[in-house]
Amino acid sequence: MLKKWKLRQKFTAILLGILIFGLGLIAIAMGFILRSDTQNQITSQALILMETMNSVREYTSSQVKPELIDKIEVEFLPETIPAYSAREVFEGLRQNNLEYRNFFYKEATLNPSNLRDRADQFETKIVERFISNPNLKEIADFRSVSGGQLFFIARPIQIKKESCLQCHSTPEKAPPSLVERYGTKNGYGWKLNEIVGAQIISVPAQKVVSQARQSFVGIMIIISGVFISVILLVNYLLNQNVIRPLKRIVRVAEEVSVGNLNADFDELRQDEIGSLAEAFGRMKLSLSMAMNRLSKVNRPNDSNH
Numbered sequence: 187m188l189k190k191w192k193l194r195q196k197f198t199a200i201l202l203g204i205l206i207f208g209l210g211l212i213a214i215a216m217g218f219i220l221r222s223d224t225q226n227q228i229t230s231q232a233l234i235l236m237e238t239m240n241s242v243r244e245y246t247s248s249q250v251k252p253e254l255i256d257k258i259e260v261e262f263l264p265e266t267i268p269a270y271s272a273r274e275v276f277e278g279l280r281q282n283n284l285e286y287r288n289f290f291y292k293e294a295t296l297n298p299s300n301l302r303d304r305a306d307q308f309e310t311k312i313v314e315r316f317i318s319n320p321n322l323k324e325i326a327d328f329r330s331v332s333g334g335q336l337f338f339i340a341r342p343i344q345i346k347k348e349s350c351l352q353c354h355s356t357p358e359k360a361p362p363s364l365v366e367r368y369g370t371k372n373g374y375g376w377k378l379n380e381i382v383g384a385q386i387i388s389v390p391a392q393k394v395v396s397q398a399r400q401s402f403v404g405i406m407i408i409i410s411g412v413f414i415s416v417i418l419l420v421n422y423l424l425n426q427n428v429i430r431p432l433k434r435i436v437r438v439a440e441e442v443s444v445g446n447l448n449a450d451f452d453e454l455r456q457d458e459i460g461s462l463a464e465a466f467g468r469m470k471l472s473l474s475m476a477m478n479r480l481s482k483v484n485r486p487n488d489s490n491h
């Protein structure tokens with residue numbers, strides 16, 4: 187079938203084939219790169235926030251708590267509790283910056299002192315996974331919520347120090363001011379080395395994912411544009427340099443073939459087509475010389491008749 191096609195059709199078809207195949211390959215590679223890039227970007231965002239919160243916790247227990255330890259006897263100050271300060275700092279970040287509205291930080295706990303830290307259904311499953319697999323140090327995954335896609339990183343909260351149990355074992359052991367504020371029901375009965383909850387940071391993934399999608403579409407449009415320009419350019423060059431000169435030679439050859447020996451092959455070009463025209467020109471010359479000779483040979487005989 188390809189044999190019946192004109193040169194231009196053949197070239198265009200072949201180039202279009204390359205275009206479609208090439209675009210397919212590029213799309214697969216780009217999809218792969220963008221996906222891992224998106225995941226890296228979101229993960230590093232979540233990790234920075236997680237480490238910042240750990241730093242706030244550390245600051246609270248090493249610098250704030252020692253200063254205020256005496257006052258706890260009189261009145262309980264949650265400002266001395268790392269879990270509280272981390273949560274408050276993060277809330278401040280969310281309230282003061284619209285763009286962080288959909289970021290979440292929670293020390294999701296099965297039996298928390300402060301009920302706002304109680305693990306919901308989804309978080310409970312994560313905590314249970316950490317409890318049943320003590321070697322598991324981190325869970326990171328995407329999660330769909332009503333506001334779009336979230337990416338979260340979760341780490342287990344384990345009671346590693348005896349000192350934690352001063353407040354989290356029984357109401358009798360805890361400072362009275364704490365019991366007065368938080369009651370006797372919640373946040374007690376924790377044991378040493380027990381995993382009581384999970385520190386979970388969630389960052390919105392929707393924006394990064396749709397940005398990656400946009401760059402994907404943009405890059406594909408640019409590459410298609412370049413490909414299509416190349417096809418048009420090849421078409422134009424083929425027409426100018428091959429097809430039109432060839433058609434001209436065909437036209438002249440046809441004229442010569444019907445006896446018009448004055449028709450001229452132009453030989454202005456230096457390329458292969460020029461050589462072809464030149465060869466045709468020489469052929470025409472030989473042809474006309476042969477015809478002349480023929481007619482000269484014939485003429486004397488004419489007079490004899």
Ligand code: HEC
Nearest residue numbers: 264267269270293295298299300303343347349350353373
């Ligand atoms: C001085 C008493 C005290 C000590 C010591 C203490 N906590 Fe707490 N902890 C609290 C209080 C009170 C809260 C609730 C703070 C709030 O209102 O957010 C809390 C909250 C938490 C939370 C968040 C979940 C919840 O219960 O609301 C975690 C997790 C936690 N503590 C872990 C620890 C660990 C681990 C240690 C030991 C390194 C520790 N705590 C030592 C009093 C204490």
